[in-house]
Amino acid sequence: xxxxxxxxxxxxxxxxxxxxxxxxxxxxxxxxxxxxxxxxxxxxxxxxxxxxxxxxxxxxxxxxxxxxxxxxxxxxxxxxxxxxxxxxxxxxxxxxxxxxxxxxxxxxxxxxxxxxxxxxxxxxxxxxxxxxxxxxxxxxxxxxxxxxxxxxxxxxxxxxxxxxxxxxxxxxxxxxxxxxxxxxxxxxxxxxxxxxxxxxxxxxxxxxxxxxxxxxxxxxxxxxxxxxxxxxxxxxxxxxxxxxxxxxxxxxxxxxxxxxxxxxxxxxxxxxxxxxxxxxxxxxxxxxxxxxxxxxxxxxxxxxxxxxxxxx
Numbered sequence: 001x002x003x004x005x006x007x008x009x010x011x012x013x014x015x016x017x018x019x020x021x022x023x024x025x026x027x028x029x030x031x032x033x034x035x036x037x038x039x040x041x042x043x044x045x046x047x048x049x050x051x052x053x054x055x056x057x058x059x060x061x062x063x064x065x066x067x068x069x070x071x072x073x074x075x076x077x078x079x080x081x082x083x084x085x086x087x088x089x090x091x092x093x094x095x096x097x098x099x100x101x102x103x104x105x106x107x108x109x110x111x112x113x114x115x116x117x118x119x120x121x122x123x124x125x126x127x128x129x130x131x132x133x134x135x136x137x138x139x140x141x142x143x144x145x146x147x148x149x150x151x152x153x154x155x156x157x158x159x160x161x162x163x164x165x166x167x168x169x170x171x172x173x174x175x176x177x178x179x180x181x182x183x184x185x186x187x188x189x190x191x192x193x194x195x196x197x198x199x200x201x202x203x204x205x206x207x208x209x210x211x212x213x214x215x216x217x218x219x220x221x222x223x224x225x226x227x228x229x230x231x232x233x234x235x236x237x238x239x240x241x242x243x244x245x246x247x248x249x250x251x252x253x254x255x256x257x258x259x260x261x262x263x264x265x266x267x268x269x270x271x272x273x274x275x276x277x278x279x280x281x282x283x284x285x286x287x288x289x290x291x292x293x294x295x296x297x298x299x300x301x302x303x304x305x306x307x308x309x310x311x312x
Contacts, residue, residue, distance in 0.1 A: 021235025027118040027136035028241055032126035037134040037243045039253040042296060045069040046125065046136040048108065048118050049144075049204075063108040063121060064141065064188065065204055068131065070293050075257055079298050080208065080312070081265040081289070082201035084280040088272075089128055094120040103279065104128075114138070115239075129290040135250075136241045143237030145180030147211065150230045151218055153179045154210040160199075162189050183207055197280070198266055202310060205264035209312040212262070262312040263302060265289070 028046070037043070049065030066083040085105040093099035097110035097120070104124060111120030118138055126132060148154055157175040164171070164185050171186050178186065187207045190200035218226070242250055268287035269280045289308075292301035302309045 021232055022247075023239040024241070025115040025138075025239050026241055027115060027122065027138060027239065028133055028243070029119040029123040029126075032119075032122035032133055034132045034134050034243060037245050039075075039245065039249065040073065042073040042075075043069070043071040043134045044131055044293065045071075046118070046122055046133045047139065048121060048136065049139045049141050050108065050113070063105045063117070065139070066104065066121070066125070067204075068125075068129075068293070070298055071254070071257070072296055072298060075253055077261045077263070077299065078257055079263050079265050079302070080205045081267065081293070082205060083125065083267055084197060084201070084269055086197065086271075086278060086280045087267070087269065088274070088279040088281050089124055091120070091124050092127065094123070129286070129293070131290060131293055133243075135243045135245070138239040140237045140239075141184055143233070145184055146233040147230065147237055148178075148180035148183055148214075150226065150233045151211065151214045153177050154183055154207070154214045156183055156186060156203075156206065156210055158186070160193055162186075162192055164189055165191055183210075196271070201266055202264055205262075205310075205312055209262050264310045264312050265298075265302065266308045268305070268308055 027048075032046075034044075045068070047065070047067040047069055048063045049067075050063050064085065066085065068081040068083065070079040070081060071077070072079075083104060085103065087104040088101060089104045089107075091097070091099060091102050091104075091107045091110060095110065095112045095116050102110070104121070107121040107124040108117035111117035118136060122133060122136060154177070155175055156178050158171045158173050161173055162171050163169070166188065167185055169182070169185060171189075176182075184207075187200065187203040189203075190197045193199040195202075215230070218230075240247070267289060268283040270283055272279055272281045287305060287308075289298075289301060289305075292298045
């Protein structure tokens, strides 16, 4: 969606610059991949956020953010469905891992991180939800800081005061202009927040909306040097699997998506301690959310389940 926003200010520059800088890998496992992506039928993308680049060989890697981006047919709405990182799931065997029950964000680590980790995560999520994906994106959040900084920072609104467990920075209530390091520090926090990890999920969704808003507000058309820097920062922070769809076609299909048509969705679930370990478990199998995604009925589900949905 960020690429689609940038496409409005320069499709030719987007195609030439981005195609040369973005990493391409097979992020989706065969059993989690749509056989064919038809842009007229909507999209389901797996979005994974990690602090490490896809080619990192560090053994201790977990996905900090897991989102299913659902775009219904017509490309006029988008739903950012946050999957709880502590969701208890059955992770299948892969990359030497024998398989077993664990938190879903551990699938990325068990798969070795990067391409292998995203593939095992995609299989795990597809088996849980029945959803096959039209593509996937792996975001290096440390690189994504540069995207925010190149855009001149973003505006984030804080509801509850929270102190960062990573930097000891205090975020006070109110709307603030944040640079990349501040914004990413804020959206990583979940302790001392009323909703815990559910608040963290909402803040991550709000971060993506804020980046889209800022990209649309910035005069990149009249500043080709800045456009070039933003495109390079985007390319340096993303690894993509578009399931064979040319990036230009994908950006063209999404460029009419209004920024104010984004909704954040939390998977119906609740925390539970099992054998002295804190997990999140599905509430009644997800309360029909995954069925709605498969059947292209998410707008109806959202209207019937406002507790789990927020406008971004």
